[in-house]
Amino acid sequence: MEKIRRDQMKNLLVGLIVFWGVAMNAFAIEEPTFEVVKRYPQFEIRKYQAYLVAEVIVPGPAEKAGNTAFEYLGGYIFGKNKGSKKIEMTAPVSQTPVPIKIAMTAPVSQTATDDGYLVQFAMPREFTMDTLPEPNNPKVKLREMPAKTYAVITYSGTWSQSLYEEKLSLLKKSVGEAGLKMEGEPIFSRYNAPFSLPFLRRNEIWISLIL
Structure with missing residues (x-):
């Protein structure tokens, strides 16, 4: 009886984990x-339309770059910007090795490094380059990704x-x-x-x- 109860609890726990995983992915x-x-x-x-990103260059390795970048980009969308405006999280979080050639759009600037990763958060479509709040941290840059x-x-x-x-x-x-x-x-x-x-x-x- 005890074994059956443990199995039932185990199945319930697994079910709840799956439920929350599905629910999170369903939103x-x-x-x-x-x-x-x-x-x-x-x-x-896929043919993508132009969209805006907040980005930062961080050191490797690749598997740690996302976590390192979140300190900067997460801080930016959670209110570490001029006006302390919170920005809705979107998808995807993108990661690219550098140095790379980046097409600049004024007034945004970007400095490549000898190594590391460029990590980007896509910004909500409601914003333009003029309306996105300026980051408090100078390492965080704003840029329009071309179509x-x-x-x-x-x-x-x-x-x-x-x-x-x-x-x-x-x-x-x-x-x-x-x-x-x-x-x-x-x-x-x-x-x-x-x-x-x-x-x-x-x-x-x-x-x-x-x-």
């Missing part, structure tokens, strides 16, 4: 606007570097086999909170296409 949060141009077995081509077309692979699971590299390799191979040309560094995009269950996560890798 639709805003993300940049895109159109799916074409779907392939392993990836799809662009990407090859995108979507997968669930952990945020480990090994899984990322496996999926990146598959994406590059599939894009090449489709006769498409890539440019620039890959963008690792995450759509879920760190405490979400790995099998419920939506992870993506974007690579810009030359059309």
Whole structure:
């Protein structure tokens, strides 16, 4: 009887964890606007409209860059800005290795480093560059990402570097086999909170296409 009760409690606990994971992932949060141009077995081509980001460059390794960046970007959207305005969280949180070539839009400036990662939070569509509050921390920059077309692979699971590299390799191979040309560094995009269950996560890798 005691074993049955323990099993029932275990199943209830697992059920609650799954429920909250599903509930968290079910709440639709805003993300940049895109159109799916074409779907392939392993990836799809998306045409993104321009969108705004808050970004910061942080040191590696890749698996710690997101946590390090959250100190700055999380602080910014939670009110560490001119006017102490809170900004709704959107998706995805994107991460790109640097140095990279970044197209600047006035009055935003960006300084590349010898190594590290550029981490970005997408900003809500209600804002423009003129209405986004200025960050208190000079390391946090605001920028408009230009409209662009990407090859995108979507997968669930952990945020480990090994899984990322496996999926990146598959994406590059599939894009090449489709006769498409890539440019620039890959963008690792995450759509879920760190405490979400790995099998419920939506992870993506974007690579810009030359059309």
